[in-house]
Amino acid sequence: MTTPRATDAALDVPGLVARARAASGTDGRLAVGDIAGWDTFPFEREGLRMRALEDPVVPEPPRQDEDAATCGRCARTDEHFAWTDGTWRLSASSTVSVPSVILDRRAHGDLNDLDDDAAAELGRMIVRVERALAAVPGVGRVHVQRWGDGNGHLHVFFSARPEGMLQLRGLVMPLWTLHLPALPDEEWAAILASVVARLDAART
Numbered sequence: 001m002t003t004p005r006a007t008d009a010a011l012d013v014p015g016l017v018a019r020a021r022a023a024s025g026t027d028g029r030l031a032v033g034d035i036a037g038w039d040t041f042p043f044e045r046e047g048l049r050m051r052a053l054e055d056p057v058v059p060e061p062p063r064q065d066e067d068a069a070t071c072g073r074c075a076r077t078d079e080h081f082a083w084t085d086g087t088w089r090l091s092a093s094s095t096v097s098v099p100s101v102i103l104d105r106r107a108h109g110d111l112n113d114l115d116d117d118a119a120a121e122l123g124r125m126i127v128r129v130e131r132a133l134a135a136v137p138g139v140g141r142v143h144v145q146r147w148g149d150g151n152g153h154l155h156v157f158f159s160a161r162p163e164g165m166l167q168l169r170g171l172v173m174p175l176w177t178l179h180l181p182a183l184p185d186e187e188w189a190a191i192l193a194s195v196v197a198r199l200d201a202a203r204t
């Protein structure tokens with residue numbers, strides 16, 4: 001075998017899809033994987049089946065808020081955010097099933113638009129928000145996610161896993177949180193106020 005050359009690097013998407021289809025059953029569906037047997041998986045295996053794999057869409061359709069001139073996240077005024085400083089804005093939905101906040105960079109751009117200084121600031125802010133949420137009694141762990149598939153303006157999700165709810169560990173927590181009932185308004189408002197107070201205390 002020859003030594004791989006970095007200049008040959010490419011993800012062969014048609015090849016990936018073809019392999020997946022070859023691995024599918026006669027109904028064109030992949031088998032449900034081991035995840036359905038995880039203690040944390042929110043659904044029981046019986047009756048589960050995979051969706052048929054769709055063809056790749058290339059070029060991909062544009063995301064929302066790709067363009068700074070028409071970006072809805074840029075257009076939101078500070079009053080819509082729970083906490084702001086000169087560079088960052090933190091928002092939260094009025095209804096959540098577990099404590100969850102979203103960190104926006106004030107300036108338009110996505111993750112790969114950040115220069116080294118902005119990247120370092122993002123790292124610092126991720127740690128601050130994580131600490132602020134993790135400090136709330138009853139929070140067992142804080143999950144940090146950046147997806148980027150739906151929107152072109154960088155935003156990072158933070159979700160607090162309730163302490164002791166071990167079924168919500170790891171990547172399945174978003175699936176659980178879509179099914180759990182909403183936190184009482186007053187409980188959520190107090191938690192958010194505590195997060196804001198901790199971020200205020202960490203201002204530099």
Ligand SMILES: [Zn+2]
Pocket residue numbers: 065067068071072073074075107108109153
């Ligand atoms: Zn924007």
